[in-house]
Amino acid sequence: xxxxxxxxxxxxxxxxxxxxxxxxxxxxxxxxxxxxxxxxxxxxxxxxxxxxxxxxxxxxxxxxxxxxxxxxxxxxxxxxxxxxxxxxxxxxxxxxxxxxxxxxxxxxxxxxxx
Amino acid sequence: xxxxxxxxxxxxxxxxxxxxxxxxxxxxxxxxxxxxxxxxxxxxxxxxxxxxxxxxxxxxxxxxxxxxxxxxxxxxxxxxxxxxxxxxxxxxxxxxxxxxxxxxxxxxxxxxx
Numbered sequence: 001x002x003x004x005x006x007x008x009x010x011x012x013x014x015x016x017x018x019x020x021x022x023x024x025x026x027x028x029x030x031x032x033x034x035x036x037x038x039x040x041x042x043x044x045x046x047x048x049x050x051x052x053x054x055x056x057x058x059x060x061x062x063x064x065x066x067x068x069x070x071x072x073x074x075x076x077x078x079x080x081x082x083x084x085x086x087x088x089x090x091x092x093x094x095x096x097x098x099x100x101x102x103x104x105x106x107x108x109x110x111x112x113x114x
Numbered sequence: 115x116x117x118x119x120x121x122x123x124x125x126x127x128x129x130x131x132x133x134x135x136x137x138x139x140x141x142x143x144x145x146x147x148x149x150x151x152x153x154x155x156x157x158x159x160x161x162x163x164x165x166x167x168x169x170x171x172x173x174x175x176x177x178x179x180x181x182x183x184x185x186x187x188x189x190x191x192x193x194x195x196x197x198x199x200x201x202x203x204x205x206x207x208x209x210x211x212x213x214x215x216x217x218x219x220x221x222x223x224x225x226x227x
Contacts, residue, residue, distance in 0.1 A: 036218075043118070043204055043218035090157065099170040100147040100208060100216060104157035 002027050004093050006105035013081045014113050021076040021108050023091030033074040034092040034102065035065055044090065050074065061085070086112045115140055118207050118219035126225045132193040135222045139186050139207030145169075146188040147216060148180060151202040160203075163188050164210075192224075200226045 005024045013019050025031060032051050036044040048059025055067040065076045074091060088109050092102040119138045127133050139146050147170075148160040159172040163182035180190040186207075192199055202223050206216035 041220070043220045044206075045218070046215055049215065092157075100145055100162045100206070101159040101170050101172060102149075102157075102216070103159075106156045 002093070002103055004091050004103050004105035006089075006091055006108050008108045009106070010109045010111065012111040012113055015083050016080050019076075019078045019081045019085070019110070021089050021091075021110070023074045023076065023105060025072050025074065025091070025093045025103075027093050027095065027103075029095040029097050032094040032096070033065075033067060034094070035059065035063070035074070035076050036090045036092060036104075037087045038090065038107075039087045047076070047089075081110075081112055083112045083114065086110055115142075118205060118217050120203075120205055120219040120222050122222060123220065124223050124225075126227065127195050128227050129195055129197060131195050132191060133195060133224060134189050134191045135203055135205075135224075137188045137190075137205035137207075137219060139188070139205075140217055143207040143209050143217075144186055145208045145210060145214070146182060146186065147206045147208075148188070148190050149204045149206065150174075151204060151221070152198075152200070157204070160190065195226045197226050200224060 003026045034049045035047040047063045048057050050057050050067045088107045090107045091105040094102045121136045145164045147162040151157045162170040166182045177193045182188045202221040204221045206218045208214035208216045
């Protein structure tokens with residue numbers, strides 16, 4: 001079955017510390033991979049996406065993610081977290097055959113402590 | 115460009131009623147997708163419309179339907195509301211679909227009493 005797993009429901013990171021959010025997927029077709037962020041009361045904002053090519057992708061707000069096919073993972077990283085990064089983060093997978101239908105993970109809530 | 119807009123932002127209905135939600139995509143975008151977000155099930159794909167035709171559909175009952183107009187605006191309708199339909203309904207627009215970035219609106223929060 002197609003699925004996305006985000007193992008960490010909630011993570012707390014000190015401001016200025018590095019961050020890694022984990023994402024594992026199970027998908028039959030060649031996947032497209034996305035990370036979205038959602039602040040309270042807001043819609044989803046795309047942080048970055050992977051379709052093909054370089055497996056290390058850069059996104060907005062200083063985020064990056066690395067696609068590892070052998071591990072079926074697409075972990076999100078940021079070298080130095082800011083208080084404004086506190087939000088809920090969603091990993092999603094799609095494919096050309098699936099059109100716009102994305103499968104989302106359950107999300108990871110990030111809290112930033114001072 | 116203006117972003118994706120959704121109306122209304124909040125809605126309260128009672129069981130058995132029906133509801134219509136509206137989504138205006140980014141100007142020039144022809145694909146509109148709808149998602150349901152609940153604490154228990156997370157984000158789930160409902161359906162996608164492209165050039166007034168439903169192009170893809172998720173695993174939801176027939177009570178959930180949608181349509182798209184010639185100006186790409188889309189509506190989704192839920193008939194015979196159930197308590198479990200309480201959710202945040204998000205729409206997303208993109209130019210062509212699959213390989214394009216989907217831009218999400220702020221959502222409509224529906225509460226069914």
